[in-house]
Amino acid sequence: MRLKMLAAAAALALGVGSAQAQISGNTIKIGVLSDMSSLYADIGGPGSVVAAKMAVEDWEKMHHPKFKIEVVSGDHLNKPDVGAQIARKWYDEEGVDVIVDTPNSGVALAVSQVTREKNKAFIGSGPGSSDLTGSKCSPNTIHWVYDTWMLANGTGTAVVKHGGNTWFFITADYAFGHALERDTTNAVEKAGGKVLGSVKVPLNTQDFSSFLLQAQASKAKIIGLANAGGDTINSIKQAAEFGIVKGGQNLAGLLVFISDVHGIGLEKAQGLILTANFYWDMNDKTRAWSKRFAKLDNNKMPTMVQAGVYTSVLEYLNAVNAIHSDDGGKVIAQMKKKPFDDPLFGKSRVREDGRNIHDAYLFQVKTPAESKGPYDYYKLLATIPADEAFRPLKDGGCPLVK
Amino acid sequence: MTTLFGISVPALMGQLLIGLINGSFYALLSLGLAVIFGLLNIINFTHGAQYMVGAFVAWFLLDKAGLGYWWALLLVPIVLAAVGVLIERLMLKHLYKLDHLYGLLLTFGLALIFEGVFTKRFGSAGLPYSIPDKLSGGYNLGFMFLPTYRAWVIAASLVICLGTWFMIERTKLGSYLRAATENPSMVQAFGVNVPRMVTLTYGLGVGLAGLAGVFAAPIYQVSPQMGSSLIIVVFAVVVIGGMGSIMGSIVTGFGLGIIEGLTKYFYPEASNTVIFVIMAIVLMVRPQGLFGQR
Numbered sequence: 123m124r125l126k127m128l129a130a131a132a133a134l135a136l137g138v139g140s141a142q143a144q145i146s147g148n149t150i151k152i153g154v155l156s157d158m159s160s161l162y163a164d165i166g167g168p169g170s171v172v173a174a175k176m177a178v179e180d181w182e183k184m185h186h187p188k189f190k191i192e193v194v195s196g197d198h199l200n201k202p203d204v205g206a207q208i209a210r211k212w213y214d215e216e217g218v219d220v221i222v223d224t225p226n227s228g229v230a231l232a233v234s235q236v237t238r239e240k241n242k243a244f245i246g247s248g249p250g251s252s253d254l255t256g257s258k259c260s261p262n263t264i265h266w267v268y269d270t271w272m273l274a275n276g277t278g279t280a281v282v283k284h285g286g287n288t289w290f291f292i293t294a295d296y297a298f299g300h301a302l303e304r305d306t307t308n309a310v311e312k313a314g315g316k317v318l319g320s321v322k323v324p325l326n327t328q329d330f331s332s333f334l335l336q337a338q339a340s341k342a343k344i345i346g347l348a349n350a351g352g353d354t355i356n357s358i359k360q361a362a363e364f365g366i367v368k369g370g371q372n373l374a375g376l377l378v379f380i381s382d383v384h385g386i387g388l389e390k391a392q393g394l395i396l397t398a399n400f401y402w403d404m405n406d407k408t409r410a411w412s413k414r415f416a417k418l419d420n421n422k423m424p425t426m427v428q429a430g431v432y433t434s435v436l437e438y439l440n441a442v443n444a445i446h447s448d449d450g451g452k453v454i455a456q457m458k459k460k461p462f463d464d465p466l467f468g469k470s471r472v473r474e475d476g477r478n479i480h481d482a483y484l485f486q487v488k489t490p491a492e493s494k495g496p497y498d499y500y501k502l503l504a505t506i507p508a509d510e511a512f513r514p515l516k517d518g519g520c521p522l523v524k
Numbered sequence: 525m526t527t528l529f530g531i532s533v534p535a536l537m538g539q540l541l542i543g544l545i546n547g548s549f550y551a552l553l554s555l556g557l558a559v560i561f562g563l564l565n566i567i568n569f570t571h572g573a574q575y576m577v578g579a580f581v582a583w584f585l586l587d588k589a590g591l592g593y594w595w596a597l598l599l600v601p602i603v604l605a606a607v608g609v610l611i612e613r614l615m616l617k618h619l620y621k622l623d624h625l626y627g628l629l630l631t632f633g634l635a636l637i638f639e640g641v642f643t644k645r646f647g648s649a650g651l652p653y654s655i656p657d658k659l660s661g662g663y664n665l666g667f668m669f670l671p672t673y674r675a676w677v678i679a680a681s682l683v684i685c686l687g688t689w690f691m692i693e694r695t696k697l698g699s700y701l702r703a704a705t706e707n708p709s710m711v712q713a714f715g716v717n718v719p720r721m722v723t724l725t726y727g728l729g730v731g732l733a734g735l736a737g738v739f740a741a742p743i744y745q746v747s748p749q750m751g752s753s754l755i756i757v758v759f760a761v762v763v764i765g766g767m768g769s770i771m772g773s774i775v776t777g778f779g780l781g782i783i784e785g786l787t788k789y790f791y792p793e794a795s796n797t798v799i800f801v802i803m804a805i806v807l808m809v810r811p812q813g814l815f816g817q818r
Contacts, residue, residue, distance in 0.1 A: 159643055159648065159749075160648060160749060161648060161749070162648075163643070163647065163648040164647045164648050167647075167648070295793060321792055322792060322793055323792060324793065324795065324796045326749075326753065327796075328744050328745075328750065328753050328754070329546060329744065331542045331545070331546075331674075332538075332539050332542045332543075332785055332788040332789065332792075332795075333788070333792065335535070335538045335539065335542065335668060336535070336789070338668075338669075339532070339534075339535050339538075351648075352648065352650065352745065352747065352749070355650060355745055356744065356745060359652075359743070359745065360743065363655065363662075363671045363673065363674070363743060364662075364669055364671060365662060365669045365671070369669065381647070385650045385651065385652065385745065385747075386652060387652035387654075389652075389654070390652075420647070422647070
């Protein structure tokens with residue numbers, strides 16, 4: 123009798139176990155790790171959490187999965203050690219399967235490393251450094267939206283072609299700024315331009331006046347801003363004050379988000395050329411989604427990072443569902459299998475090095491007269507097709523590429 | 525291009541001038557802190573947040589009421605002083621009998637609350653606030669382009685700092701304030717309303733922070749983080765100058781602004797830390813600060 127009971131119990135346990143064994147706890151937990159309170163909080167931040175939750179809701183409505191999906195969030199404070207610690211705790215103690223967003227390349231590089239150790243998944247929409255799919259590539263990481271190489275070759279090449287052939291960089295002194303300066307220097311020199319100098323500025327600086335003065339003294343035609351978020355906003359506002367543009371020099375914002383333009387105001391931001399992969403007003407799909415997003419996020423239109431969080435969560439869940447597993451390496455490999463039609467970014471494909479490629483767009487910021495209302499800020503100058511927009515696979519130095 | 529010891533003089537002059545501008549903000553803010561600490565023995569950690577609220581009130585006045593910069597200069601310090609009076613009356617006055625630490629904790633907590641609320645409501649990218657028309661444009665000095673607005677900030681801060689110093693050190697009202705903190709019961713016995721003086725002093729300090737916020741709004745972003753980045757440096761300035769000395773904080777504020785400006789020219793990566801290095805040295809060599817008396 124006892125043997126029969128034991129056998130029945132074992133069979134039951136095995137039966138139940140094997141159906142769910144591949145998705146631990148029958149729950150998929152998504153961790154939105156972002157800058158929730160400082161200079162990048164408007165680029166990702168609480169808006170990214172909104173985007174992730176929208177994605178989970180929409181996906182559940184479409185697929186009625188048998189597993190549960192949860193979203194948690196954390197603030198990395200722009201410190202790599204804090205980010206890495208949160209990632210470890212999430213992976214080890216809270217059963218998080220995938221980390222998304224993570225603006226700040228220093229943090230992203232650290233999280234990518236931890237994710238590889240634990241064989242989880244990391245899909246970064248926020249960070250910029252092209253090293254994430256280059257020398258520091260990983261089979262557990264996908265770089266989802268943009269990177270410094272794309273920005274450098276989009277904006278950098280376009281600006282040099284328009285006559286801006288001498289450059290001076292104001293660079294945020296950490297991983298992202300260094301990568302952006304390096305990639306843009308290469309792009310500028312390849313297009314026939316010259317870099318006259320650069321100055322490294324601590325992250326989250328309030329006052330750029332002395333650095334702008336050095337840029338002015340260099341007499342370079344273009345002052346390249348290798349920074350982002352609050353730093354870019356401050357640089358541009360203060361450049362206007364110091365008569366930089368009136369004095370004959372121009373600014374190149376190498377990484378500019380719609381939230382930045384909103385913070386600077388069209389009067390000071392007009393004419394800026396920038397490269398991005400998403401704009402809320404591109405087509406009906408982006409408009410419809412962005413308006414839904416805005417209702418949930420204080421009437422702010424989404425940045426390309428927040429749009430990326432939305433679609434990266436959708437695609438991740440698709441992959442999990444296809445192989446019925448939450449094994450990080452396997453899910454990421456699944457996401458690389460075929461090209462897909464991203465609802466917000468168009469035709470996309472994840473390459474072997476973890477780089478997600480899609481079209482890039484060259485935009486110019488409208489003048490106040492051209493804009494019909496808040497967030498009506500960009501006009502499209504050119505479309506860069508996916509295969510040209512990103513660094514060629516062989517040039518990255520990624521060990522995963524044979 | 526003229527050079528001195530291999531350094532381009534025009535570039536150096538430009539950096540010194542910019543250092544002076546930053547110094548005016550340090551001086552204005554550390555003045556408020558020094559007044560509050562010197563006269564009331566309160567370490568007002570909320571100072572940075574009050575500066576930030578001042579900038580936001582200025583933006584609010586422009587955006588919602590159409591009242592521009594000059595109105596803000598007048599109204600913001602009054603509004604902030606009222607806020608300060610409220611804080612003092614409702615919360616701080618209960619802590620005077622206790623250790624300094626409680627006042628510090630309270631003001632620190634208030635700072636976090638202010639910043640949290642504003643960040644939640646406004647995000648971090650900040651809001652635009654333009655330089656008033658009469659102060660836009662600038663002068664081409666040859667070695668640099670000096671925006672009119674920044675020149676105005678230097679001049680106005682100097683006037684306000686010296687005016688406040690004069691009021692506290694050289695007028696009757698000031699002498700009552702100073703006496704009231706040294707010996708409150710004696711001064712009260714002479715019929716002076718000491719609690720009211722204390723409240724008004726705190727209000728004055730906070731009003732100064734708000735005024736600095738209005739000065740900052742057109743050139744730095746009006747953002748919830750603007751105070752927290754500045755407050756630590758301002759505390760260092762006050763410590764270097766001497767915690768109770770008003771003239772000390774003014775002189776040190778301008779002086780450290782210039783030193784920071786020079787560091788940005790010679791070794792920009794250290795520009796964030798040079799003031800703290802100086803603070804460490806001063807604390808080791810002369811712990812009461814350069815101008816302090818304790």
